[in-house]
């Protein structure tokens with residue numbers, strides 16, 4: 122009989138430099154190993170170090186307390202992903218974003234919220250629904266005042282978090298390493314960590330949620346965090362299954378190398394397995410692969426990960442980012458394990474047909490946060506988001522966007538990458554500014570979102586034709602005379618030499634809000650005929666307004682330069 126699988130829960134451990142992330146990850150694992158010393162047969166399975174930055178512990182259900190729903194599993198394993206410095210933090214966390222089930226945000230009790238605490242919080246908001254705050258180093262407070270000091274800090278932090286989607290999240294005081302580096306390690310008889318059991322009990326709350334999340338299909342996708350040769354066997358790729366599953370004998374692809382390999386064997390927690398599922402930590406063994414060619418990266422079902430150099434994305438500003446974000450500027454865009462420079466063009470939702478709807482749409486777009494350069498990007502609208510997976514776009518805007526307390530902030534962007542990238546098409550991304558001119562103590566994460574549509578202009582020079590991003594334009598003229606009950610002759614909108622052909626069929630409004638259609642030119646002086654199918658009741662003040670769309674990517678779509686409403 123095949124061994125039962127083990128449910129794996131992935132926990133990102135994030136926080137400001139020196140807040141004690143590694144000490145905490147170690148304390149949780151060490152504490153467990155120490156506690157399990159008298160249960161020798163299992164101890165080998167506990168506190169296994171899976172890879173640099175990855176450690177783990179087995180959930181401990183005292184006899185009879187394991188939920189029935191977990192019967193199909195051979196226990197629950199928590200994998201702690203200790204995220205180090207800032208740059209790698211984003212890569213590590215985004216690389217595994219879809220598998221991080223919850224995040225422990227470590228806050229130094231003596232320092233409170235620091236710059237990177239805020240950055241980590243942003244990463245958490247983007248990538249996970251569950252957050253537990255570990256207020257570390259509480260040993261630094263005298264025992265007589267500890268409760269009072271921790272209480273005050275907790276209240277302060279609760280206020281900070283109340284503005285995020287983690288409002289009301291658990292906050293637990295801990296000391297991962299009482300006395301700090303100067304004290305003896307626990308193994309050497311040093312003081313025991315404080316608050317670890319309570320923290321672990323809180324982590325256990327997430328188990329039912331994780332179980333539900335694991336039932337996901339899709340093409341196999343695997344985030345490799347380590348690659349090494351094993352003598353006589355082949356090359357082993359260790360990592361986390363982001364989605365889908367595979368079996369021994371299946372073929373996998375390393376997409377950025379376009380290299381396909383057959384799976385010889387697989388291991389989970391040091392035991393051979395025949396298949397795997399979403400969320401599993403796994404070692405995949407293949408033959409004939411040079412371990413040096415792949416350090417971190419993706420493995421997928423052959424052909425399921427495309428290469429492209431431009432993408433339409435949803436875009437949400439990160440509220441801690443203080444510099445201007447402008448159309449045409451460049452950002453570092455991190456998608457999975459890939460970071461590449463991209464030029465960005467922002468645009469908003471397309472207005473609905475009709476004048477008022479258009480005014481509404483423009484107004485809601487301009488309600489966004491003030492640091493965007495309003496003179497430019499607010500004028501851009503996209504009409505084909507329905508063709509650009511609008512469903513996903515709206516779901517996404519509805520979910521993530523609310524995090525930022527700016528419901529009207531939903532917008533989209535075109536990212537033009539400096540090099541082609543090979544990443545899954547439904548990934549999250551974060552755009553950041555790592556330039557030196559931005560001082561390191563400000564948030565460098567500028568905006569984020571999800572890939573909606575990808576394009577490869579190297580392969581298809583007309584790729585932007587599908588992307589109908591436009592600016593709203595208007596022209597004003599006046600009624601020269603009413604020709605009959607349904608037709609007026611207008612003037613003052615076009616020059617004598619203008620070619621009116623592209624304006625034929627476009628809608629024109631009177632100041633009474635009656636709508637007619639340009640039928641064609643009239644005479645040779647730039648005059649035109651406007652036909653009102655319902656008849657024209659009155660001239661109003663005699664003004665005629667033409668509103669039309671002018672396409673932003675006209676260089677690629679000359680025929681779509683402008684279209685009337």
Ligand SMILES: Nc1nc2c(ncn2[C@@H]2O[C@H](COP(=O)(O)OP(=O)(O)OP(=O)(O)O)[C@@H](O)[C@H]2O)c(=O)[nH]1
Nearest residue numbers: 138139140141142143144258296297298300301302
């Ligand atoms: N007093 C005290 N010191 C602690 C505690 N936890 C960690 N430290 C000390 O804080 C320092 C930083 O701890 P680390 O665990 O390396 O912190 P980190 O957040 O992983 O650091 P980076 O990975 O470099 O960002 C070390 O000197 C630890 O010994 C604690 O509970 N109390």
